[in-house]
Amino acid sequence: MQFGITNVIFLVLLGVTGFVAFKKYASLIRNIRLGKDLNRNDRLGDRLNVLLRVALGQSKMVVRPVAGIFHIFVYVGFIIINAELLEIIVDGVFGTHRAFSFLGPVYTILINSFEILAVLVILGCLVFLARRNVVKLKRLNMKELVGWPRNDANIILITEVCLMSAFLIMNSADWYLSTQVSKFPVVVKEFGLEHYAHSGVSENAFLLSPWISGWMPGINYIVYIERFCWWFHIIGICGFIMYLPYSKHLHILFSFPNVFYSNLEPKGKFNNLESITNEVKAVFDPSFTPPADAVPGKFGAKDVSDLTWKQLLDSYTCTECGRCTSVCPANTTGKLLSPRKIMMATRDRLEEVGRGLDTQGPDFKDEKSLLHDYITPEELWACTSCNGCTEACPVNIDPLSIIIDLRRYLVMEESAPPSELATVFANMENNGAPWQFSPADRLNWANEN
Ligand code: SF4
Numbered sequence: 450m451q452f453g454i455t456n457v458i459f460l461v462l463l464g465v466t467g468f469v470a471f472k473k474y475a476s477l478i479r480n481i482r483l484g485k486d487l488n489r490n491d492r493l494g495d496r497l498n499v500l501l502r503v504a505l506g507q508s509k510m511v512v513r514p515v516a517g518i519f520h521i522f523v524y525v526g527f528i529i530i531n532a533e534l535l536e537i538i539v540d541g542v543f544g545t546h547r548a549f550s551f552l553g554p555v556y557t558i559l560i561n562s563f564e565i566l567a568v569l570v571i572l573g574c575l576v577f578l579a580r581r582n583v584v585k586l587k588r589l590n591m592k593e594l595v596g597w598p599r600n601d602a603n604i605i606l607i608t609e610v611c612l613m614s615a616f617l618i619m620n621s622a623d624w625y626l627s628t629q630v631s632k633f634p635v636v637v638k639e640f641g642l643e644h645y646a647h648s649g650v651s652e653n654a655f656l657l658s659p660w661i662s663g664w665m666p667g668i669n670y671i672v673y674i675e676r677f678c679w680w681f682h683i684i685g686i687c688g689f690i691m692y693l694p695y696s697k698h699l700h701i702l703f704s705f706p707n708v709f710y711s712n713l714e715p716k717g718k719f720n721n722l723e724s725i726t727n728e729v730k731a732v733f734d735p736s737f738t739p740p741a742d743a744v745p746g747k748f749g750a751k752d753v754s755d756l757t758w759k760q761l762l763d764s765y766t767c768t769e770c771g772r773c774t775s776v777c778p779a780n781t782t783g784k785l786l787s788p789r790k791i792m793m794a795t796r797d798r799l800e801e802v803g804r805g806l807d808t809q810g811p812d813f814k815d816e817k818s819l820l821h822d823y824i825t826p827e828e829l830w831a832c833t834s835c836n837g838c839t840e841a842c843p844v845n846i847d848p849l850s851i852i853i854d855l856r857r858y859l860v861m862e863e864s865a866p867p868s869e870l871a872t873v874f875a876n877m878e879n880n881g882a883p884w885q886f887s888p889a890d891r892l893n894w895a896n897e898n
């Protein structure tokens with residue numbers, strides 16, 4: 450164990466990463482809590498079941514097998530390889546070297562599986578980059594992805610390729626130093642490499658390291674390669690942690706709670722507005738008195754604070770994969786609506802409100818709103834309520850619920866339904882049915898020959 454200036458630098462790096470990440474995640478949680486209350490703590494067993502199937506088991510990802518299988522490589526690789534981070538942190542903080550090598554054969558199995566997974570992650574990322582930039586898959590090249598969303602996806606994929614490559618090279622260089630260094634006593638003395646010889650790694654331990662290290666230059670350079678890749682890997686991961694909350698890759702963290710708190714009601718079942726129900730009850734039963742706290746400030750939703758916390762969590766969890774939009778009949782037939790864009794717009798508006806709260810405090814107000822400034826009535830009325838988007842979403846996001854709430858605002862607060870619906874509403878009010886016939890004429894068909 451050697452504690453020196455590099456360990457201090459490492460600790461400062463961890464501290465800065467922790468501070469920056471904590472601040473940003475705290476503001477994300479504050480933003481989500483701007484949403485209205487919604488009780489999703491019921492049916493614990495069903496929720497755990499959906500979490501295991503959809504989030505951990507990736508059941509909806511594999512519906513499209515190519516993306517599904519490569520996503521599983523990246524997902525499993527990401528989770529398991531990060532276990533190796535623990536060793537890097539222990540080594541960085543305490544000045545040890547391969548601190549967990551005391552695990553013996555278990556350590557050998559772990560590092561070998563990390564190496565294989567790292568190769569699979571690189572493969573998966575290269576396939577995803579090719580689908581976006583070479584094959585130009587339609588759903589990954591739609592107009593809502595122009596600019597930052599496309600760059601964000603590419604940045605994160607390239608970063609993952611770099612981090613995994615650094616991990617492989619670091620491990621290979623380390624294996625070489627650990628197993629071959631004793632053959633070069635002069636170099637060992639000159640560079641102070643004695644600790645490598647005591648790492649506990651045996652010559653036949655790893656499958657890929659000997660092969661990769663065979664491509665490297667002589668021993669004088671390998672020690673620099675190993676140190677460079679070690680620092681590159683850990684600095685890259687710290688940068689990744691700080692970048693994550695600004696990126697669609699936030700789904701790496703948020704998809705688990707988002708799936709756990711999924712809507713477990715049958716698809717197509719809408720909630721009633723309690724205030725409207727109360728009014729109807731009052732019409733039929735004059736003795737009924739609605740509870741005072743049951744009347745909402747407004748009907749439906751105009752801005753992000755009128756949505757529920759789950760709808761806001763949905764927006765932060767959206768991976769912008771476009772599976773929803775690719776099955777949306779409205780989008781397919783050339784209408785303006787894209788459920789992915791509904792989610793992206795909700796997140797953009799929420800971020801804007803969050804920035805306003807940060808700079809101007811809790812009284813922040815602006816002249817904008819989610820409805821009209823980010824999402825137009827034309828998009829909303831194009832929706833057929835088919836639930837295709839909610840079915841297709843791999844992380845159980847519900848764009849339809851936002852569409853319905855914004856529509857409710859248009860109808861009940863702005864009295865602005867499209868003309869076809871205005872006629873239907875008037876008929877229902879006057880005739881008790883969507884048609885333009887008086888109730889007295891309803892049975893006329895029975896007299897027809
Ligand atoms: S529910 Fe609406 S937004 Fe979703 S797929 Fe159907 S038409 Fe498209």
Ligand code: SF4
Binds near residue numbers: 768842844
């Ligand atoms: S809502 Fe779901 S399906 Fe649609 S883009 Fe976001 S993550 Fe993909």
